[in-house]
Amino acid sequence: MNSYLVYMHQEQVQAIYQNFIASGINTIRGIAFEFDDGDVFHIYTSEPKTQISGYPCASLIQFLDRLPTNEAGLAMAKQLRNTMQNNGVNSSRHILIILFSIEDGQLKHHVFASRAEGEFQEGVMKFLPGRSELYSRSKGILETSILENCKVGIVGLGSGGSSIAVELAKAGIGNFVLIDYDRLELANIARHVCGTGDLGRYKTKAVKDALYGKNPHIQVDSAELDINENLEQTKILLKDCNLIIAATDNDRSRFNLNSISLEYRIPTIFGRALTRAIGGDVLRVRPHQGPCLRCIFTKDFLATRKQEISTSTQARKDTPAYVSDEEVNATVQVGLSSDIVPISNMVVKLALVELSKGRASGIASLEEDLIANFYIWANRREQTYAEWPKMEYGSRTPSILRWYGAKWERNATCPACNEDHELLDEEDNIFAS
Structure with a gap:
């Protein structure tokens, strides 16, 4: 799989971070959709307002105190995938894992995707801005x-x-x-x-x-x-x-x-x-x-x-x-x-x-x-x-x-x-x- 794109709304990232700070809950299931056979993904933390034409796929978002290295992140993604599958989460398409951390006031991230049993590859994250930038x-x-x-x-x-x-x-x-x-x-x-x-x-x-x-x-x-x-x-x-x-x-x-x-x-x-x-x-x-x-x-x-x-x-x-x-x-x-x-x-x-x-x-x-x-x-x-x-x-x-x-x-x-x-x-x- 070539490098792929993952889109997510900025305010949803901010909301799950605030929830992480307030409650300590650092892992949530995302609502993700796949387009063009894994070339593009859109991920949400709540049900989107409009119907999506892409294929639904399994996803997980985790906030960490510190972002791991790429190699350690890949290992963590595999472990999270195994946990999801052991809990009955199966996907005939891709599984998407996103890791976030806030370090020195800056948002850092890794995003990984794979087929059910395939190798994870890291993609490129794109954040959708709020209303002020949309037009x-x-x-x-x-x-x-x-x-x-x-x-x-x-x-x-x-x-x-x-x-x-x-x-x-x-x-x-x-x-x-x-x-x-x-x-x-x-x-x-x-x-x-x-x-x-x-x-x-x-x-x-x-x-x-x-x-x-x-x-x-x-x-x-x-x-x-x-x-x-x-x-x-x-x-x-x-x-x-x-x-x-x-x-x-x-x-x-x-x-x-x-x-x-x-x-x-x-x-x-x-x-x-x-x-x-x-x-x-x-x-x-x-x-x-x-x-x-x-x-x-x-x-x-x-x-x-x-x-x-x-x-x-x-x-x-x-x-x-x-x-x-x-x-x-x-x-x-x-x-x-x-x-x-x-x-x-x-x-x-x-x-x-x-x-x-x-x-x-x-x-x-x-x-x-x-x-x-x-x-x-x-x-x-x-x-x-x-x-x-x-x-x-x-x-x-x-x-x-x-x-x-x-x-x-x-x-x-x-x-x-x-x-x-x-x-x-x-x-x-x-x-x-």
């Missing part, structure tokens, strides 16, 4: 200290919402609320951040694991519910958020989120793809400061810009019960993942600008560029965009593969965001029919 390469562009205390609620964790969640975690957002009632189906996988290993899982839980994989220090709360059926519970979950991302697949849920945004004065970003992802639009709602969803998405506007139907579950919910499954499935029109990415990326950009607004950051200049509240994107010159000019070289008119910021004023008589205007009667409600 060191973002410094100067986006100070993650600005974002680590922010809380973002993401409703809808399909192809768009899942990628938005991961990108925000990678940017340093520290707290999330994830809401979706759907499970991952095979048809989702081609566009989703999660893979076949997550089939059948709730999207909330699968995406939570993806977020912890990017940043184990974040806090993620999740709820498997349909917000249209559980509006009051949704309010409780979202009311303390600094920002809401609405990535749902139906207009009723979007209007419900719009009402939550207005009631609790939480900035909200709505993103959606249109039929077969020919394009999409993104709306930023700053409650009572600009247009809300209801100001723009009138009955007439919705009629011209049909949302994408991307799953059979969604199609069935929007179709009468007497319609056959075959007819329902025929309405599903899914676009390419690469057509979803630009829309998700714009949502992420607007989210980061909104959360860091007025604070010193490298993206502050975008506040002067992203002044529009409503943005339109076209992937192909089809249907709604059929008559748009070709992209070619021009930039004076909206074209495909270019964002167009539309100036949209707040509706003074909007029944949703005009606080002096009574809400519409039930028969006038956009979903009453």
